[in-house]
Amino acid sequence: MLAVPVRRLGSCSASLEGYKLGKLLIEGKTKQVYDLPDFPGHALLQSKDRITAGDGVKAHNLAGKAAISNRTNAKVFEILNAAGLKTAFVRSCGETAFIARKCEMVPIEWVTRRLATGSFLKRHPGVEEGYRFNPPCQETFFKDDANHDPQWSEAQIVAAKFTLNGLVIGQDEVDIMRRMTLTVFEVLEKAWAARGCALIDMKIEFGVDTQGEIVLSDIIDSDSWRLWPSGDKRLMKDKQVYRNLSTVTQADLDVVKRNFEWVAEQLEHLAPATNSMVVVLMGSPSDDEHCKKIAKCCKDLGVPCQLRVSSAHKGTEETLKIVAEYEGSGAKVVFVAVAGRSNGLGPVLSGNTTYPVINCPPVKSDNVAQDVWSSLNVPSGLGCTTVVYPEAAALAAAQIHALHDVAVWSRLRVKQLNNFVSLKMADKKMRVLTL
Numbered sequence: 001m002l003a004v005p006v007r008r009l010g011s012c013s014a015s016l017e018g019y020k021l022g023k024l025l026i027e028g029k030t031k032q033v034y035d036l037p038d039f040p041g042h043a044l045l046q047s048k049d050r051i052t053a054g055d056g057v058k059a060h061n062l063a064g065k066a067a068i069s070n071r072t073n074a075k076v077f078e079i080l081n082a083a084g085l086k087t088a089f090v091r092s093c094g095e096t097a098f099i100a101r102k103c104e105m106v107p108i109e110w111v112t113r114r115l116a117t118g119s120f121l122k123r124h125p126g127v128e129e130g131y132r133f134n135p136p137c138q139e140t141f142f143k144d145d146a147n148h149d150p151q152w153s154e155a156q157i158v159a160a161k162f163t164l165n166g167l168v169i170g171q172d173e174v175d176i177m178r179r180m181t182l183t184v185f186e187v188l189e190k191a192w193a194a195r196g197c198a199l200i201d202m203k204i205e206f207g208v209d210t211q212g213e214i215v216l217s218d219i220i221d222s223d224s225w226r227l228w229p230s231g232d233k234r235l236m237k238d239k240q241v242y243r244n245l246s247t248v249t250q251a252d253l254d255v256v257k258r259n260f261e262w263v264a265e266q267l268e269h270l271a272p273a274t275n276s277m278v279v280v281l282m283g284s285p286s287d288d289e290h291c292k293k294i295a296k297c298c299k300d301l302g303v304p305c306q307l308r309v310s311s312a313h314k315g316t317e318e319t320l321k322i323v324a325e326y327e328g329s330g331a332k333v334v335f336v337a338v339a340g341r342s343n344g345l346g347p348v349l350s351g352n353t354t355y356p357v358i359n360c361p362p363v364k365s366d367n368v369a370q371d372v373w374s375s376l377n378v379p380s381g382l383g384c385t386t387v388v389y390p391e392a393a394a395l396a397a398a399q400i401h402a403l404h405d406v407a408v409w410s411r412l413r414v415k416q417l418n419n420f421v422s423l424k425m426a427d428k429k430m431r432v433l434t435l
Helices: 065-082 117-125 154-160 171-195 250-267 285-300 314-325 345-352 368-376 390-401 406-432
Strands: 006-011 011-014 017-021 024-027 031-035 043-049 050-053 056-061 089-092 095-102 103-105 108-116 132-142 197-209 214-217 224-228 276-281 305-309 332-338 357-359
Touching: 050 065, 065 095, 065 171, 065 406, 089 406, 095 214, 103 214, 103 285, 108 171, 108 285, 108 332, 117 314, 132 171, 132 314, 171 214, 171 406, 276 285, 276 314, 276 390, 285 305, 285 332, 285 390, 314 332, 314 345, 332 345, 332 390, 345 357, 357 390, 390 406
Parallel strands: 276 305, 276 332, 332 357
Antiparallel strands: 006 011, 011 017, 024 031, 031 043, 043 095, 050 056, 089 095, 103 197, 108 132, 108 197, 197 214, 197 224
8 A cells, every 4th residue: 555545547547746656566575666667767665654564473553654755765865965975865755755866776785883782792793883994894785585584795796786777786886885884884974073973884785776876776774874972872762673673662662653653854954054153365356267166166065165255465454354254254264365466365374263264376377486485384373275176175174074074075975986986986987998
C-alpha cells in the first residue's frame, strides 16, 4: 500500500501531486519507485508507513513514518546539495514522496563509522565499544537479503564489473565512491555536531544516472544512521531503538516514532543562515576588477562578500569608520585589503581590528616585486597575511570562516572532493587515450 492515496487516471494509470506515474520499477520493504513518463530521466520514490529490521524478519506498520522519512530525507539532501555534492535528489513531491534522477543502483551499501559499535563489534572481537576511528572506518556490503548483505572487499567490487547505464564500475569508480562516502559522512557529522548530537555511523548508496555519472542516491533518513545526542548511547534517536526490542508494543512504536520526529525537527536547524562575511576594501576604484574576482570566488564558496572603497593614506578616518561599522554589526568578518604600490590599507586594518586581515595586492606586470613587498614588509605587531591571487584570498577567508561555519566548511570539503574526482577522471581518460 502507498502511504498516501494516488489519484486514478482512467483505469490503469495514477498521479501524485500532478505527476503521472508510470510503471512500478521496484518495490522494497519501505519504499516504492515509479517511472515518470512525462519527466524523462526521473523517478518518484514513495515511502511506506513501514519499519523493518533484520532483513525484514521484524516488521511493523508505523503510521506517519512515511511523512517523517520524506521530511528527513529532503532536509538531508538539501544540506548535501547546498554543499555542492552530486545527488539524485531533485525535490519533494507531497508529504511522502520525492522526485529523483533515475539511476541504475550500485548494489553496494557504503558504511562509515566514527565509533565502533553494533555489528562491527561482533565482527571484530576485542575492540571496545566506542573506539574512535580517525579517519572514519569505511566498510562495504553487497546488497543480498537472502545472504544477509555479506561484507565485500574493494577487490570484490572491482572484480564484479557492475555495468550500470553504460558505466563499468572499476577501481577509479570505487575510489570516487569511497571518497564521496567519507565526504557525505563528514558534512553531516559536522552539521549534527552543531546541534550537540554525535553521528556515530551511517550507510548510503550510489547510483549511475542516465548520463553515466555516479551520484548519491536512494533515501537517507533515520533508518540510515546512528545518532547519539551529547554522544550518549543511552539517548539514541535512531532505528537501533527498534532493533533492540525483543517484543514490540504500540507504546514501543510510539517511542520510535517520537524519536524519528525529533530527528526531523532537529534537521530544520542544522543549516542556519550564515553569519559569515568577507569585506574587500580597495584603495582605489581602479582595482574593482581584481576585487570582483575575489567576490565571485567567495560567492562560489557560499560566503557573502561586500566591496568597499577606502584609502588608508588619503582617508584614514573613513577607513577606521568602516572598520567600526563591521565590528559593531555582529557579523563574523574577514577583511581583504586590495592595495598596491605602497600598501598602507592592510597594515592599518590589522592594527585597528581584531578581525583577520588578508592582503591581496593587484599586482601589475611592471611592478610585481614592489607591489608584493609592500604587503609583506609590514610593521612589527601586525598579523595581516598576504596572497597574490583573488581565488587564494577567497579560499583563505573561507577557511577562517570554516572554523565556525558548518556550511562554509562543507563547501570547502566538497571542493576538495571535486578536485579529487576531476583528477581521477582526467587520469582515467588519459590512460584510455594512451592504450
